[in-house]
Amino acid sequence: MADIDLGLSFLRTMVRIREFEQHARIGYDGGEIPGVVHLSIGQEAVAVGVCANLERADYVASTHRGHGHCIAKGAETSAMMAELFGKSTGTNKGKGGSMHIADFSVGMLGANGVVGGGIGIAVGAAQAARLLGKKSVSACFFGDGAVNRGPFLEGLNWAAVFKLPVLFVCEDNAFSAFTRASSTTAGKGATARAEAIGVETRAVDGNDVFAVYDAARELIAHARAGRGPAFLYAPTYRLDGHTVFDKAPYRSSEELERKREDDPLSEIESRLRQWGVTQEQLDKIHVEAREEMVRAMESARRAPLPTEADAFLDVQNIGAPV
Amino acid sequence: MTVQSTPKTTTMTIAEAARDALAEEMRRDPTVWALGEDLSAGGIFGTYKGLLDEFGPERIVSTPISESMIMNVGFGAALAGTRPVIEMRILDFALCAWDELINQIAKARFMFGGQTNVPVVVRLPQGIGRGFQAAQHSQSLEAWLVHTPGLVVLAPATAADEKGLLKSAIRSDDPVVMLEPKSLFATTGDVPEGEYTTPIGEARVAREGSDVTLVTWSSLLPAVLAAAEKAAAAGISVEVIDLRSLWPWDRLRVLASAARTKRALIAHEAVLIGGFGAEIAATITEELGVPVARIGAPRIPVGYAPILENTYRVDADKIFAAIQKATR
Numbered sequence: 001m002a003d004i005d006l007g008l009s010f011l012r013t014m015v016r017i018r019e020f021e022q023h024a025r026i027g028y029d030g031g032e033i034p035g036v037v038h039l040s041i042g043q044e045a046v047a048v049g050v051c052a053n054l055e056r057a058d059y060v061a062s063t064h065r066g067h068g069h070c071i072a073k074g075a076e077t078s079a080m081m082a083e084l085f086g087k088s089t090g091t092n093k094g095k096g097g098s099m100h101i102a103d104f105s106v107g108m109l110g111a112n113g114v115v116g117g118g119i120g121i122a123v124g125a126a127q128a129a130r131l132l133g134k135k136s137v138s139a140c141f142f143g144d145g146a147v148n149r150g151p152f153l154e155g156l157n158w159a160a161v162f163k164l165p166v167l168f169v170c171e172d173n174a175f176s177a178f179t180r181a182s183s184t185t186a187g188k189g190a191t192a193r194a195e196a197i198g199v200e201t202r203a204v205d206g207n208d209v210f211a212v213y214d215a216a217r218e219l220i221a222h223a224r225a226g227r228g229p230a231f232l233y234a235p236t237y238r239l240d241g242h243t244v245f246d247k248a249p250y251r252s253s254e255e256l257e258r259k260r261e262d263d264p265l266s267e268i269e270s271r272l273r274q275w276g277v278t279q280e281q282l283d284k285i286h287v288e289a290r291e292e293m294v295r296a297m298e299s300a301r302r303a304p305l306p307t308e309a310d311a312f313l314d315v316q317n318i319g320a321p322v
Numbered sequence: 323m324t325v326q327s328t329p330k331t332t333t334m335t336i337a338e339a340a341r342d343a344l345a346e347e348m349r350r351d352p353t354v355w356a357l358g359e360d361l362s363a364g365g366i367f368g369t370y371k372g373l374l375d376e377f378g379p380e381r382i383v384s385t386p387i388s389e390s391m392i393m394n395v396g397f398g399a400a401l402a403g404t405r406p407v408i409e410m411r412i413l414d415f416a417l418c419a420w421d422e423l424i425n426q427i428a429k430a431r432f433m434f435g436g437q438t439n440v441p442v443v444v445r446l447p448q449g450i451g452r453g454f455q456a457a458q459h460s461q462s463l464e465a466w467l468v469h470t471p472g473l474v475v476l477a478p479a480t481a482a483d484e485k486g487l488l489k490s491a492i493r494s495d496d497p498v499v500m501l502e503p504k505s506l507f508a509t510t511g512d513v514p515e516g517e518y519t520t521p522i523g524e525a526r527v528a529r530e531g532s533d534v535t536l537v538t539w540s541s542l543l544p545a546v547l548a549a550a551e552k553a554a555a556a557g558i559s560v561e562v563i564d565l566r567s568l569w570p571w572d573r574l575r576v577l578a579s580a581a582r583t584k585r586a587l588i589a590h591e592a593v594l595i596g597g598f599g600a601e602i603a604a605t606i607t608e609e610l611g612v613p614v615a616r617i618g619a620p621r622i623p624v625g626y627a628p629i630l631e632n633t634y635r636v637d638a639d640k641i642f643a644a645i646q647k648a649t650r
Contacts, residue, residue: 059402061398090435091435091437092433092434092435092437093435093436094435095432095433095434095435096433096434096435100433100434102434102437102438103437104401104434104437104438109398109401109402110401110430110433110434112426113425114421114425114426117394117421117422117425117426119394120390120391120393120394120395120397120398120422121394121397121398121401121426122398123391123394123395123398124394124395124396124397124398124399124400124401124402124406125398125399125401125402126398127383127395127398127399128398128399128400128401128402128403128404129402130380131353131355131380131381131399131404132353132402132403132404136402138398150390151390151391151394154386154388154390154391155391155394157386157388158385158386158388158391158395161386162383313436314431314432314435314436315431315432315471315472316431316471316472316473316474316496316497317439317494317495317496318474318494318496318522318523318570319474319496319522319523319569319570321471
């Protein structure tokens, strides 16, 4: 069923994520972003399709590759870019950088520098919401690598035992850092593991934002209705390296070219064209997103750096460093 | 001190004092809850006895044996507006959740630029305990924790302080690690009646003296007091300081005492090498330049057979010998 407005809103957020990532790359290459950045180019449909079903009071816990999840949950891109620049106006006052971006005002409980680190945070937030009598649900994004870490089993089991409203989203981008996920994962993979615990599961094409959206909508409704956690498997493809300095020599250029044809942005744009959206409308979305990120870069450039004194702040209240 | 200003007391075990502290805080604040293994059975040391009946399974949460998830759920629940008390059964098992404690909980406030506090209490009963439980059930690892920015580290040794410090810990907006004296849970002490808290960061003079300042904490306190008694009979006056808080620690009180006695000795159950006693010794040396000695366990795992465990264990005789040597 054609829902053009919904599709346009998906595209807008996906393009904003893509443009944010491309500008982060420019900032890194130009020496303005000092630290490591993990780009989510090619994976935008998962973040957007899931978060489009979430309310502001819902929670998201993310990964080291978390820019897309932040933007899709409503974080403001100029504060995010300032964080990448290590500026005091950043979401985290320049103290966290790309791997720790958080915006608690929109329920974004942090990217995470540890694989699988966000899973328990989402489960805990769901448990807290229940205790406080809130209707909030939690979604945690994690990659194919996390399914081989303990928190995946522990978190699924916990959420199932306590019937907590958590959506587990396995965003399989085909690579665990430099290694193919398929070579490090035994058995039938993530979905089968979740099924074995009795969790409601769906597997969808992670490059099809409509498919992700529809599946996430069902699963989030399931969780919100108090029927327990749910699991979404969304295979996609990491079009960039593991980090901005990884040239990904472990895959062929042919493979990359083939995968570029499945770019989730191309998929949604061709769908929208079929529905009668004009090229001019699509271009406008790209131009606006680019302008937003150019402004974000400019404001990050102008923003003040933290001071040495800031290194001693926010550590702890009692027994604070002197 | 708040403790001394309340005249009437009741005698109870440290485990009972701990239970009362949690119950009082849960009655006071509906966002306080506890999670950990076997809580529905009262916890392995009885520190949760009866709480399930009063507060129900939503607030006294008996969990799977999933240490990293217990720690991480507590963390996430703190980020979402509650004040979890995270029960780790014993410190040694918390090593399965060290990533969640050290990488996540301790750093979140700073890493997120002060957007959030992390008001959790992590309860880690530590030490040899009742004995003969070998290398994975007997460790004292306070030095690791004090070394970690972001954490408040408490180590009470009496029933009154267990209660007062646990209440302070629950009210703290910082993550607090509560190192509970496993071997002393069943020992009794006088606990003030009525509402009180014990201030974090304040040491307590457990015995006054003039020849040497002996700093200790947690489960070693009874052995230290016994050694001080023996020293008194031998004509040596020992001032015993029960540190109670390891981070922040009461530098002023320790330094004032050591400045007066002109000698200091630090005694802890943990391994001596790289132990927290070294930090105190270095501070006293830097600030006062008076002679300082330390006593702690040898750098060996805790062995099972009594002779092996006793070789590790710092006891009253060893402490007495250290006092004699320090005051010679």
